[in-house]
Amino acid sequence: MFCLNASPYRLPLVLVLALAAIPAFCQTATPAAPAAAPELRVFDSALVDKTVDPCQNFYRFSCNGWFKRNPLPADQTSYGRFTELAELNRLHLRQILEDAAKPSATRSPNEQKIGDEYAACMDTAAVNKLGIAPLKPELDRIAALKTSAELPALVGHLQVIGVRAFFEMGSNQDFADSSSMISFYSAGGLGLPERDYYTRTDAKSVEQRKQYVAHVQKMFVLAGEPEAQAQKDAETVLAIETRLAKASLTITEQRDPQNLNHPTDVLSFSKELTHFSLADYVSAAHAPAMGKMNDAEPKFFAEFNALVADTPIEQIKTYLRWHLLHAYAGTSLPESFDQENWNFYSHTLNGAEKQQERWKRCTSRIDHEMGEALGQVYVAKYFPPAEKQQALDMTLAIEQVMDKDVDSLDWMSADTKVKAKEKLHTVMNKIGYPDKWRDYSTLNIVAGDALGNQERVRQFNWARDMAKIGKPVDKGEWMMSPPTVNAYYDPQMNNVNFPAGYFQPPFFSDKEDDAANYGDMGSTVGHELTHGFDDEGRQYDKDGNLKEWWTKDDEQKFTERADCMVKQYDAIEAVPGVHLNGKLTLGENLADLGGLWLAWLAWLDKAHAAHVDMAALTDGYTPEQRFWIAYAQQWCTQTRPEQLRSQALNNPHAPDEYRTNTVLQDLPEFAKSFSCKKTDKMVSAKPCRIW
Numbered sequence: 001m002f003c004l005n006a007s008p009y010r011l012p013l014v015l016v017l018a019l020a021a022i023p024a025f026c027q028t029a030t031p032a033a034p035a036a037a038p039e040l041r042v043f044d045s046a047l048v049d050k051t052v053d054p055c056q057n058f059y060r061f062s063c064n065g066w067f068k069r070n071p072l073p074a075d076q077t078s079y080g081r082f083t084e085l086a087e088l089n090r091l092h093l094r095q096i097l098e099d100a101a102k103p104s105a106t107r108s109p110n111e112q113k114i115g116d117e118y119a120a121c122m123d124t125a126a127v128n129k130l131g132i133a134p135l136k137p138e139l140d141r142i143a144a145l146k147t148s149a150e151l152p153a154l155v156g157h158l159q160v161i162g163v164r165a166f167f168e169m170g171s172n173q174d175f176a177d178s179s180s181m182i183s184f185y186s187a188g189g190l191g192l193p194e195r196d197y198y199t200r201t202d203a204k205s206v207e208q209r210k211q212y213v214a215h216v217q218k219m220f221v222l223a224g225e226p227e228a229q230a231q232k233d234a235e236t237v238l239a240i241e242t243r244l245a246k247a248s249l250t251i252t253e254q255r256d257p258q259n260l261n262h263p264t265d266v267l268s269f270s271k272e273l274t275h276f277s278l279a280d281y282v283s284a285a286h287a288p289a290m291g292k293m294n295d296a297e298p299k300f301f302a303e304f305n306a307l308v309a310d311t312p313i314e315q316i317k318t319y320l321r322w323h324l325l326h327a328y329a330g331t332s333l334p335e336s337f338d339q340e341n342w343n344f345y346s347h348t349l350n351g352a353e354k355q356q357e358r359w360k361r362c363t364s365r366i367d368h369e370m371g372e373a374l375g376q377v378y379v380a381k382y383f384p385p386a387e388k389q390q391a392l393d394m395t396l397a398i399e400q401v402m403d404k405d406v407d408s409l410d411w412m413s414a415d416t417k418v419k420a421k422e423k424l425h426t427v428m429n430k431i432g433y434p435d436k437w438r439d440y441s442t443l444n445i446v447a448g449d450a451l452g453n454q455e456r457v458r459q460f461n462w463a464r465d466m467a468k469i470g471k472p473v474d475k476g477e478w479m480m481s482p483p484t485v486n487a488y489y490d491p492q493m494n495n496v497n498f499p500a501g502y503f504q505p506p507f508f509s510d511k512e513d514d515a516a517n518y519g520d521m522g523s524t525v526g527h528e529l530t531h532g533f534d535d536e537g538r539q540y541d542k543d544g545n546l547k548e549w550w551t552k553d554d555e556q557k558f559t560e561r562a563d564c565m566v567k568q569y570d571a572i573e574a575v576p577g578v579h580l581n582g583k584l585t586l587g588e589n590l591a592d593l594g595g596l597w598l599a600w601l602a603w604l605d606k607a608h609a610a611h612v613d614m615a616a617l618t619d620g621y622t623p624e625q626r627f628w629i630a631y632a633q634q635w636c637t638q639t640r641p642e643q644l645r646s647q648a649l650n651n652p653h654a655p656d657e658y659r660t661n662t663v664l665q666d667l668p669e670f671a672k673s674f675s676c677k678k679t680d681k682m683v684s685a686k687p688c689r690i691w
Contacts, residue, residue: 001479002531002587003488004524005082005653040084040505043516043630045619055676055683059660062632072638074354077346080637080656081506086485089378089501093363093483096377110373113445114366117457120450121331121362127450128334132223134451135328138163139223142320148308151316152277156284158320162458163327164188165320166244166304169287171468173492175261175294178544181468183266183293187248187300190241191216191326193349194650198238198245202577204645208349213238215344219325222336233318240311240319247303251650252584255536257491257546260296269295272302275309286462288469331361332451351642369457371481372438375500378483379433383500390510391431391503394517394602395496398525399424401602405691411561416554423532423542423549428475428495432503433482487524489531492544496528507634514610515623518603519630526602527595530691534590535562564688565589572658574648575641580658581648588653592663594691596631600669603627624673632660 049064072079100107100115101122107115120126132139138161145154158165168188171181192198192212197205213234220230253259267290270278282289295301308316325333329341339355346352367374406412406420443460445453468474475493480486483501490497502508508521531537538558541547550558566582569589573579582589607614612623621629635656639647647655654662664670665684676683 001488001490002528002534002537002591004486004527040081040088042506042509042512042520042633043619043626044506044633045621047633047636048629053680054674055671055680057661058628058632058664058670058674058682059635059657062629062660063636066633066636067638070636070638072640075352075356077350077352077643078637078639080639081634082485082637085501085504085506089483089485090360090363092382093367093374093378094359096374096381097363097366100377110370110376110440113440113443114370114374116447117369117445117453118362118366120446120448120453121365122358123448123450124335124358126448127332130451131334132337134332134449135324138324139321142317142324145313145317145320148275148313148316149277151308152279152281153284154320156281156287158324159285160459160462161327161455162462163320163323165323167301169285171465172294173473173544174263174292175257175492175546176263178492178540179473181471181473182291183288183469184296185269185293185301186260186296187244189244189323190248191237191322192241192245193646194251195245195248196250196649198242209238211344211348215340215348216322218340219322219329219337222340223321223325233322236315236318237322240307240315243303243307244300247297247300249297249300251652252581255584255587255652257536257539260294261546262295262298264293264295266290266293269293269301272298273305275305286466288466291470328451328454331358331365332454349642350646351640367481367483369454370440370443371483372434372478373440375433375482376437379500383432383482383503387503387510388432388500391498391508392429394508394522395429395431395498395525397606398522398529398598398602399427399429401605402526402529402598402691405598405601409691411554411557413551413554416550419542419549420533423494424529426494426542427529427532428493430476430478430495430497432498432500434478435476487528489528489537490544491532491537491540494532494540494542494544496525498525498528513618513623513626514603514606514612515626516630518599518606519627520634522599522602523592523596523631523634525595526598527591529598530591530594531587533594533691534587535559536587558690561688561690562586562590564686565593568662568684568688569654569658572654572662574655574658575645578645578648580654584652585654588659589662590690592654592659593666593688596663597667597691599631600627600667622673624669628664628670628673632664635660 047063047065047069049061052061052064054061070079076083097114097118100111101119102115138158141154141157145151155165159169166189168186170184172184174180174182190198197208216234216237217227217230220233221227225233249259266278266282266288279289281287325337329337331338342352342355346355402424403421406417406424409417412420440460444456473493475495478497479488479490480497480499482499484499485501487496487498487502489495503521506520507524508517532540538550539546541549566586568582569580569585570582571579607623614623616622618626637656639655644655647653653659661682665682666687666689668687671680671683
């Protein structure tokens with residue numbers, strides 16, 4: 001899945017446009033009344049800083065006014081236009097949840113579930129009183145582990161309840177046949193954000209590993225271990241995870257689906273795991289015991305097999321205890337665990353100064369757990385059919401202009417153009433919300449049982465995922481909830497997905513002109529469509545199969561043009577000593593540039609058809625200038641240095657300043673709109689371009 005902002009996990013790939021993840025986590029006082037909703041605009045001339053030359057730094061020209069209005073909140077690691085809208089949506093969701101939390105005989109089954117789950121999450125006093133007792137049955141299971149022969153059944157059970165120990169397993173579309181779902185086994189089992197946190201040797205990374213060990217130690221102490229034992233156990237966790245990390249692919253290597261494509265079958269795979277009974281694992285995990293599967297990382301599983309054979313059972317138990325605590329350290333455990341979890345992951349790694357209020361974290365939790373139950377109410381209130389039609393009309397307009405753009409490419413052969421257009425014409429447009437809502441009738445939510453509810457939600461989702469394996473693909477399924485402020489393209493589904501929560505100011509408004517709407521939301525629509533033809537998405541055919549449909553010559557020409565962008569972003573130093581990774585961010589950079597170009601072409605078509613006066617000024621700017629400013633203003637974002645560093649190292653999306661300036665530097669049409677000279681910073685001497 002390719003997202004506009006940070007992507008949700010889906011084994012093993014998905015492409016998202018990408019926002020920043022909105023955390024969900026403590027507070028027990030009576031919640032304050034929701035604040036008045038701020039007015040958000042797609043184009044806002046008051047945000048422009050006229051003291052900045054637009055040809056020198058367009059991002060600062062367009063956003064400095066927003067920065068002055070919006071100091072970075074203490075509870076945020078970054079705060080931008082996406083956060084603004086997400087916070088507004090969260091106010092709406094809060095009201096829905098508070099209403100649903102009131103006991104009433106008239107509540108629908110879904111309202112009972114989301115209301116009781118929200119109330120249980122908000123009851124900090126009850127969570128604190130229970131302490132760690134709700135986890136005792138699982139801690140006892142781990143303590144009872146006697147030999148490695150018993151490990152597979154225990155790992156299977158723990159994964160069912162959301163403990164991501166050792167590896168990842170789930171359903172995904174077959175790379176060779178996108179119409180069917182098969183088992184996928186992938187690398188996993190890490191407590192740090194990704195592999196290279198364990199392998200980098202710079203001073204900051206060494207320090208972060210020490211801080212991680214200190215965090216794991218504190219969590220063990222909170223769970224009742226003596227300090228000295230907790231220190232030893234934390235070192236054990238780091239050693240096991242480092243071993244797993246070194247055997248895993250890097251996040252850059254994972255971007256190429258060919259590196260993850262290792263089809264086999266469950267029985268053959270089981271023979272490779274000579275020290276881990278896959279039969280016992282799948283029995284406990286309620287997973288298929290036979291049939292086709294994909295071993296995403298054979299090197300990893302070879303090392304995992306060896307690790308099970310040569311690691312003392314007490315060390316394995318220590319590792320499992322940590323991952324159990326890690327999986328539930330949030331709104332389900334007492335404030336001491338919740339606070340320590342926040343302190344390391346949000347404060348130490350990403351610079352947050354204050355934990356978010358409890359109601360915000362509980363609202364996000366329910367959206368994550370039962371997003372379609374909550375989203376069904378949200379859509380009825382906040383996404384009328386007329387807005388859905390407007391969103392579809394814009395999507396279709398940009399798809400039409402992309403068809404023409406393919407024809408105009410001078411580097412692509414006629415044969416490849418035919419297949420590219422076939423793929424484009426097959427794209428499925430999903431707007432707002434699912435045609436068929438998810439059925440939560442078998443999910444049992446109990447009033448006052450915060451941890452038990454979370455465990456049952458995870459069992460429900462696991463069972464739902466396992467049930468997909470061996471079945472035809474459900475192309476109507478969504479990977480984001482309706483209130484989400486984001487969008488994504490799924491290469492194996494070959495569809496674009498725009499949740500209802502996104503199609504509103506500051507990204508889209510029927511009160512704005514086309515220049516603003518196409519510069520902003522139009523560029524997002526174009527972004528997601530372009531993902532189908534970026535360095536990763538282009539490897540899938542019109543049916544979503546991983547299949548070569550390019551001529552070798554065209555593939556070479558594409559790679560040469562893509563390398564231009566790799567070098568361009570490699571040269572950017574996001575924070576002192578840390579450059580962006582051009583290969584990691586390549587797909588998103590291609591989508592940003594291609595998407596904006598498509599939006600520009602689609603808007604020009606509309607403007608010419610409407611006989612728009614290109615010299616007329618609105619709010620002091622021409623239609624062309626409004627288009628570019630609207631594009632830039634969607635990315636206005638304040639970011640902490642720690643978060644910026646993490647993003648540069650781990651995120652496939654470049655920081656927002658570069659998603660603005662670097663993209664615009666490659667477009668001569670932008671420079672012409674603002675009369676920029678060839679020597680200006682906003683004009684690239686060697687512009688990159690593919691689509």
